[in-house]
Amino acid sequence: MRELSLNILDIAENSIKAGASIIDISLTLRGKLLEISVRDNGCGMDADFLAKVTDPFTTSRTTRKVGLGIPLFKMAAEMTGGKFEISSKKGEGTLTKAVFVIDSVDFMPMGDIGDTMGALIMHAPNVSFFLNVDFDGRVYGFDTMEIKDVLGDDVAIDAVEVIDFIKRTVKENFDNINGGIIL
Amino acid sequence: MKSIEELKAIKAKMQAEIGTRDSLTDADTRIVVGMATCGIAAGARPVLNALLEEVQSKRLSGVKVTQAGCLGMCRLEPMVEVYVPGKEKVTYVKVTPEAVKKIVSEHIVNGNVVAEYVIKNI
Structure with missing residues (x-):
């Protein structure tokens, strides 16, 4: 994985597979610390599974729905001197949270978060996605419900033109908030 | 807000085209990305982005781009499966955005499989 937005895509794909109807992605910058969290209301994990979910080697093929994605995300955060946390409750959902130190040489570029949102919405058009960006108080919120309200019943959110619009608008707004602070 | 206005314009344009482009049916070509x-x-x-761009710019109706999980051979990713109704599934491997242009114009539009990216030829 070369970009944080690809890690976010991969982690949120787990939420889709867990049957979530709401997936909430937050990017919060406070000084040198960037916190990325993905919260869902999917099927969650029991304590046994949760305990080994960050270990790529105890995650066997039968538990393949998680595999390498979480270990890679954890490693990306820890390499910068940050940290990783995952909490989950069976039947309630999962919260995956990673903190990155943005001036570390090992801090990965963000990449295109618009592309990530576009790919997620296309994959799971019925899921409600939220993206909350808060960089030292400069905020941007994206919500698929707002898009669906505008579109009404006639036009699907996963139509190619709409996905293209979502990708562009999310990227533009994120870039405005970011203002070049992180790559 | 400028972006909401743009979204409304996209909606109006698409509403005008309704009827020429229905939701996915059995007669549609499906392109699946792992x-x-x-x-x-x-x-x-x-690769997914390139597929969407090609489908949009060539205004291909009856073509649906979708996503799947792991397609089974991780070392050959990115993998793309093409399902044309009535034809055998074609699996492309190690696909790049450049390969996508070729696959869409030659396979999806003209019906000729792009042999150089097909799994059995790698």
Whole structure:
């Protein structure tokens, strides 16, 4: 994985597979610390599974729905001197949270978060996605419900033109908030 | 807000086209991209983007781009499966955005499989 937005895509794909109807992605910058969290209301994990979910080697093929994605995300955060946390409750959902130190040489570029949102919405058009960006108080919120309200019943959110619009608008707004602070 | 206005314009344009483009039916061509960790790490997202751009710019109706999990051979990702109604499934491997242009124009539009990216030829 070369970009944080690809890690976010991969982690949120787990939420889709867990049957979530709401997936909430937050990017919060406070000084040198960037916190990325993905919260869902999917099927969650029991304590046994949760305990080994960050270990790529105890995650066997039968538990393949998680595999390498979480270990890679954890490693990306820890390499910068940050940290990783995952909490989950069976039947309630999962919260995956990673903190990155943005001036570390090992801090990965963000990449295109618009592309990530576009790919997620296309994959799971019925899921409600939220993206909350808060960089030292400069905020941007994206919500698929707002898009669906505008579109009404006639036009699907996963139509190619709409996905293209979502990708562009999310990227533009994120870039405005970011203002070049992180790559 | 400028972006909401743009979205409304997209909606109006698409409403005008309704009837010429219905939801997915059996008669449609499906293009499936593997988007598990292996696919994403190998570059599946740019491949997905390139597919959407080609479908949009060529205004291909009856073509649906979708995503799946791991398609089974992680070392050959990004993988793309093409299902043309009445034809055998074609699996493309190590697909790049450049390969996508060729696959869409030669296979999806003209019906000629692009042999150089087909799994059995790698």
